Amino acid sequence: MSLPPKDSLRSRLANRLLRWVANAENTGGDYFTTFHRRPKRLGQIGTWPEPDCTSAGCAIVMQGPIATQDDFTLETLRLYRRNMPQAQLILSTWKDENAAILAKIADLGVQVVQSDKPQVPGLSNVNMQIVSAGAGVRHAVEQGASWVMKTRTDQRLYEPNVMPFLIGLADTFPITGTDAARGTQHKRIIGVGHGSLKFAPYHLTDQTVFGTAQDMLVYWTPPLQDSDLVSRWTSDREQIYHSESIGAASKDAVAESYLASHFLMRMGRKVDWTIEDSWRAYRDHFCVTDYGTTDFYWVKSQTYTRREMNKTYDHITNRQELSFLEWVLLHSGQLPIQSARRYGSALDKTFNDIVQKP
Numbered sequence: 001m002s003l004p005p006k007d008s009l010r011s012r013l014a015n016r017l018l019r020w021v022a023n024a025e026n027t028g029g030d031y032f033t034t035f036h037r038r039p040k041r042l043g044q045i046g047t048w049p050e051p052d053c054t055s056a057g058c059a060i061v062m063q064g065p066i067a068t069q070d071d072f073t074l075e076t077l078r079l080y081r082r083n084m085p086q087a088q089l090i091l092s093t094w095k096d097e098n099a100a101i102l103a104k105i106a107d108l109g110v111q112v113v114q115s116d117k118p119q120v121p122g123l124s125n126v127n128m129q130i131v132s133a134g135a136g137v138r139h140a141v142e143q144g145a146s147w148v149m150k151t152r153t154d155q156r157l158y159e160p161n162v163m164p165f166l167i168g169l170a171d172t173f174p175i176t177g178t179d180a181a182r183g184t185q186h187k188r189i190i191g192v193g194h195g196s197l198k199f200a201p202y203h204l205t206d207q208t209v210f211g212t213a214q215d216m217l218v219y220w221t222p223p224l225q226d227s228d229l230v231s232r233w234t235s236d237r238e239q240i241y242h243s244e245s246i247g248a249a250s251k252d253a254v255a256e257s258y259l260a261s262h263f264l265m266r267m268g269r270k271v272d273w274t275i276e277d278s279w280r281a282y283r284d285h286f287c288v289t290d291y292g293t294t295d296f297y298w299v300k301s302q303t304y305t306r307r308e309m310n311k312t313y314d315h316i317t318n319r320q321e322l323s324f325l326e327w328v329l330l331h332s333g334q335l336p337i338q339s340a341r342r343y344g345s346a347l348d349k350t351f352n353d354i355v356q357k358p
Contacts, residue, residue, distance in 0.1 A: 038158060038297055040070050042078040049160035055084035058163045059145035059213070061136035063092045063129065064153040066101055072299055073153045074104055081108050083160040088143055092136030093153070113139050122225040124237045126255035129206065134220040141213045148216040151208040155193070158295035165294070166190055166210045169287055173331065177269065177284030184267045186212040188287045189219060189260075193296040196288040198322040199346040199355065201250045201278040202260040202271065204286050208296070222262035225252075246318055247273065247347030260286070275347065276340035282322065283330045283337065290324045316355040318346050 039045050060080055067073045077089055089110040093102075094117055106112050115135045118127045133150050140148050147167060151157070159165070170187040188211065195205030211219065233253045234240060240253050250257040251273060261271050264281055271277060282288070290296075329335035342358035 038156075038295075040072075041075050042082065045079065045158075047158075047160055049083050053161050053164040054086055055163040056086040057146035058084065058086070058167075059088040059090055059140035059143065059148045060084070060163075061090045061092055061133065061140055061148055061150045062153050063133045063136055063150060066091075066093060066097055066105075067154040067299060068098075068101065069299075072156070074101070074108075076153075076156045077105060077108055077110050079156070079158070081110075084163055087163060088140060088145055090136045090139055091153075092132045092139070094132070111139065111143070118224060120225065120227050120230060122255075123230055123233055123235065123240075123253045123258075124255040126206075126258055127224045129255065130220060130222060130224060130259075134217075137213070137216050137220045141217050145213045147210070148213045149192075149208065149210045150216060150220065151192075152298075154299040155208055156297045157192070157208070158297065159293065162294050166192070166289070169289065170211070173287055175285055177280075185285060186215050188285060189215060189263065190287045190289060192289055192294055193291055194298060194321070195256060196282075196286075196322045197256075197318070197351075198320045198326065199275060199318045199343055200246050200254065200351065201257055201273045201275060201347075202264065202281060203250065203254065203256045203278070204260040204282070204288070206256045206259050207298070218266055219259065219263045222259060222266075225258070241319075241351040243350060245348050246351055249351075273347075274340070275343050276337060279330055279337050279340045282327060287331075288322055288324055288327050293324070318349060318351045318353050318355060320355065 062073065062077065073091075077091070080087070080089055089108070090113060091102075091105055091110050092113040092115070095114045096117075097114065102112055102114075113135050115131050118131050121128050122130070137148055137150060147163070147170075149163065149166065169190055173188060175185050175188055189204065190210040191205040192208040192210060193205060195203070195207055197203035209216070209219070229252060233244075233249075240249050244253065251261075252258070260281070264271055264285060267285065269281070269285070271281070326335065330337065343355065346353075346355065
């Protein structure tokens with residue numbers, strides 16, 4: 001009798017382990033536990049995009065160092081090539097990346113852009129991100145892209161119709177706000193997945209971001225942080241999140257707020273660093289979409305936490321994500337902007353502090 005294939009045996013063992021954990025949690029315990037498994041490689045995926053949905057005119061700029069474990073970056077680009085054959089695929093990375101891996105990526109028809117690393121990485125490596133993302137977005141614009149999704153080399157969107165979905169969001173919800181902004185910004189900037197925070201000013205995720213090519217070019221070409229600014233803060237992001245107030249850190253030391261606030265100012269909007277104005281900016285200029293609609297996966301976070309979203313039930317912290325549901329509440333007025341005043345004290349606390357019920 002032949003033995004089952006190694007992958008099949010591994011799958012059965014994993015299923016048994018997950019069932020055991022779920023039973024331990026669900027039987028006599030206080031919680032329900034769910035699990036979600038995603039295929040690692042293109043050959044395991046049998047889903048497809050709707051034939052009448054198109055990604056024509058779109059560019060995907062994948063930015064950062066190549067994720068080599070399980071060929072993650074390579075397999076992600078293979079998936080995007082199959083799901084979005086009309087889209088330009090651009091890898092924007094560094095000049096010291098492995099040439100053999102870059103050759104495999106280029107063989108997929110991916111355009112590779114390589115940059116020198118900046119001398120000053122910036123707080124939370126924001127200068128690194130600006131340089132690599134900016135180079136990729138500039139290349140997309142030069143190649144005639146109308147829409148750009150900037151993403152990371154360690155993130156993957158499994159949903160095959162994700163690009164027409166994001167275009168649909170941008171077209172369905174036109175920007176609002178000041179006359180200056182209406183005359184400059186073309187469509188909303190959409191934050192995808194993890195990192196758009198409800199109680200931190202202008203903290204739109206900087207990881208996977210979508211918009212028109214013109215808007216994205218503005219978003220990813222702010223001034224680099226200089227060494228004087230960087231020297232005023234610790235380089236340890238988690239230490240900043242644990243010890244510094246949200247109000248102080250957001251103005252300089254938090255990459256997401258740095259990028260979004262500079263974009264707003266370049267759009268002609270004044271920022272006052274209040275939660276109320278941040279909610280108004282989310283409503284007028286931005287949009288967020290959740291893990292589920294894009295089938296978002298981030299190796300760095302979800303591999304070890306098993307989380308599909310940063311959600312707790314026993315309390316709320318200042319790292320609370322702004323969900324698509326809450327964004328719709330803001331946009332529709334069901335959650336009035338002035339409600340943010342209830343949470344103004346969050347600015348004096350750290351990102352990890354528990355929010356008091358109003």
